[in-house]
Every structure is written in structure tokens, then in C-alpha cells.
Amino acid sequence: MAASSYATPMEKGWYYLHRLICGAVLLFLIAPILVIIPLSFNSVPFFSYPMPGLSLRWYEEFFLTSRWQGALYNSIFVAVSVTLLSTTLGTVAALGLSRPNFPWRAAVMGLLISPLIVPLVITAVALYFFYAEVGLLNTYMGVILAHTSIATPFVVITVTATLKGFDYSLTRAAAGLGAPPISVFFKVTLPLILPGMISGALFAFGTSFDELVLVLFVGSVEQRTLPKVMFSGIREEISPTIIAAATILVLFSIAMLSTVELLRRRSERLRGIRNS
Numbered sequence: 001m002a003a004s005s006y007a008t009p010m011e012k013g014w015y016y017l018h019r020l021i022c023g024a025v026l027l028f029l030i031a032p033i034l035v036i037i038p039l040s041f042n043s044v045p046f047f048s049y050p051m052p053g054l055s056l057r058w059y060e061e062f063f064l065t066s067r068w069q070g071a072l073y074n075s076i077f078v079a080v081s082v083t084l085l086s087t088t089l090g091t092v093a094a095l096g097l098s099r100p101n102f103p104w105r106a107a108v109m110g111l112l113i114s115p116l117i118v119p120l121v122i123t124a125v126a127l128y129f130f131y132a133e134v135g136l137l138n139t140y141m142g143v144i145l146a147h148t149s150i151a152t153p154f155v156v157i158t159v160t161a162t163l164k165g166f167d168y169s170l171t172r173a174a175a176g177l178g179a180p181p182i183s184v185f186f187k188v189t190l191p192l193i194l195p196g197m198i199s200g201a202l203f204a205f206g207t208s209f210d211e212l213v214l215v216l217f218v219g220s221v222e223q224r225t226l227p228k229v230m231f232s233g234i235r236e237e238i239s240p241t242i243i244a245a246a247t248i249l250v251l252f253s254i255a256m257l258s259t260v261e262l263l264r265r266r267s268e269r270l271r272g273i274r275n276s
Contacts, residue, residue, distance in 0.1 A: 033250055040243040047240070058244040068241065071229040075209050078140070078225060082147040082208040087201045089148070090155025091193070097156075098163040109160075113153040123150065124217035131218055138220035146218050147208040154207060155200030162196025195263040202256050210249065 043053035062068045093112055097105055115123060127146050128137065136142035170192075174184045212227040219228070226245060233242045 036243055037247050037250065040240065040247045042240055045240050047238075047243075058240040061239075061241045062244045062248070065241075068226075068229065068245065071224050071226045074223060075226040078143055078147060078223075079205045079208040081144045082151050083201050083205045085144065086148045086151040086155050086204040087197060090152045090200055090204075091159050091197055093152075094156050094159035094163060095189075097160060098166070109156075112156050115150045116153050120150070120213045124213050127214065128217045137218060138223070140223060142218050143215060143223050143225075146214045147211055150211070150214070151204035151207045154203035155197070158200035158203065159193055159196045162193045166192060195266050199260045199263050202260055206253065206256050209252075 038051070039047055040058055041054045041056065042051045043055035043057070044051075096102060097109055097112075102108075124146075127142075127149075131137040131142050131146075136145065166189075170188050171184050174188050175181070179187070209225075210227055211225075212231055215223060215225050215228050216231075219225070224232075226249075230242050230245055233239055
């Protein structure tokens, strides 16, 4: 998009300078990623340029070694469980908060999203002492519930944002035609809020999959997730396999954010919103 033909020379100069500054900031943020990804294909176990050759040995180690495979399985198992649980809880909470006569809406919303505000280490310490009392420490259930506590707010926010433009006349019309509440939800409400639910589920999955601090506090050796193995590897032995794992996580994050953006555009089309 070029500057307007009616802009003054100073406005045109600021137009291009602003884009130059934005590009420099973006390059500064992604430069570490651009440097690290090629090193995952290095043929020797060194983090240096120029690389003597290219190899897939570190990806082979990541996908074939039992240590990394066990960590990947634990991460996927926990993340999928957290996604299902947090999506259910977050959607129900968002539907309740969207009702016009819901009392203390602001206070309840602030309480639900408080895990995003409270420092994660404080949440981890609190869960550690609580789990020690109830017997959930060093268990898969404890890790799943801990991750759910920080993943649910993402679902609440995304579904609530989707419900902001929701046309409640559709549900009233369905009810007026004799449809029971369950049919109204599954045939009218759910298809319209589904993009927001999927976006929240993706954020919940990514939050759980990348989480490290909670696993360090409430998990044990049996619950070694991928971020925990990567963290231990950095402390004990620096292996290029960690870079290969990080590259895979970066690609997964790009795919997740791209999916979220596509779902956002689909949700706008469903609600009749057009970009000006």
C-alpha cells in the first residue's frame, strides 16, 4: 500500500520511515530464530558458522531416540487433555458471562483471567503446596489440571470475543419455533461460535505444550514433557537436538497462528463483517 498522492513530502517521509522502523523491529525480533533454524541442519555438534555441512542427524535423533519420543508423547498427551478440558470449561464460562443479566460480570471475568496476570512461578508454588496436601503431586492429573488453570483463560477470552457480535435473535427465533435448548445450542449457537472455540483450543494446546515452570514444580520424572527435557538438556549437555526440537516448535507455532488468523477471518465472514 503506497502513500496517498495527496500527502505532503513530510507525510510521505514519515509514511516510509514508519514502515522502515516497523521492519527493523520485526527483523530484530525474528533474527534469533533465523539464526537458530539453520544450525539444526549442522552436520557437526557445534553452534557456529560457517557450517561444514548439512545433515538431518539431529532430527533423526529427535524422532528416534526414546528419551525425546517419551517427552514428545507426554507433551502431546497432556496438551490434548488440557485442550479438551479447558475448551469445555472456557466455553461454558463464556456463555454464562455473555448473558445480559449475569451478576458481577466484571469481577468474575477478572477472576477467570487472573492466571494470565499472576506471575507463573507464584501459581506454580501455590499449586505445589496444594497438590502436596491432596495427593496430586507428581501425577499426570496434577499436571493436566495445573496446565488447565492457565489455558482456560485463553478460551474464555476468545469465545467471549466471538460472542460480542453474536445475534441472539437467532436463538430466540429457534426457541420460538419450538426447538429445545439443547438443539438451539448445537444447531444455532455452536456453529457460530465454533471459530472462537477452535482458536481458544489452539491457544490452550500451545500454552500447555510449551509450559515448563508448572511441570518443574508439580511433575516428576514420569511427567517429563518436551520443554522440560530441553531445559534439562541445556543445563546438562548442549546438544544440537535441542535446536531441532526448537525448530519443530517454531514451525508448530507458525502453523497454529496461521490457523487462528484463518479462523478469525472466517468468523468475520460468518458475522457479516467486512474489512473497509
